[in-house]
Amino acid sequence: MTPDEPVIVARIARAHGIHGGLLLDVETDYAEALFQPGQRLRVVGKDHAMEVATLTEARPHSGRWLVRVEHISDRTAAETLRGASLAVPRSALPELPEDGYLLNDLIGMRVFEDGESIGSITDVYDFPSGPMLAVDVDGRERMIPFQPEIVDAVDAKDGKVHVTLPKGLLDV
DSSP states (O other), X not given: OOTTOEEEEEEEEEEETTTTEEEEEEOOSOHHHHSSTTOEEEEESSOSSOSEEEEEEEEEETTEEEEEETTOOSHHHHHTTXXXXXXXXXXXXXXXXXXXXXXXXXXXXXXXXTTEEEEEEEEEEEETTEEEEEEXXXXXXXXXXXXTTTEEEEETTTTEEEEOOOTXXXXX
């Protein structure tokens, strides 16, 4: 992991109001520190003219964050960013403990149950109910809740996630 590697910290859920506000689904525990006026966030994952969004306003709003960015002054312009993600360089995040990891770090790790590899993590979705691991199991995407009763251990150094799955979870 390099210090300049982008880490997704939010997804733009939708436009808010007529003056170009954006409602964010936050994917970080560091929102208070990151979402401040003047913060520059990289816009990723969507075709649009904007590469960097500089925050002019930011505040919590009904379980999400409401932000305004430079050069977005109306709802139509804000709608062009719907679905995009916002990222910061890894170096902008607080230092993690020695055995710490970000949810983003799980992507690419192998998932093991009873010592057997069952697949690799292709994405992590941070839902309000809790994170879900998208795992490629024999060419099919399966969702595994990232919950302590299912995920036994994460070995970030070796790129392994050890799980104990409820019976039938992968059959759904």
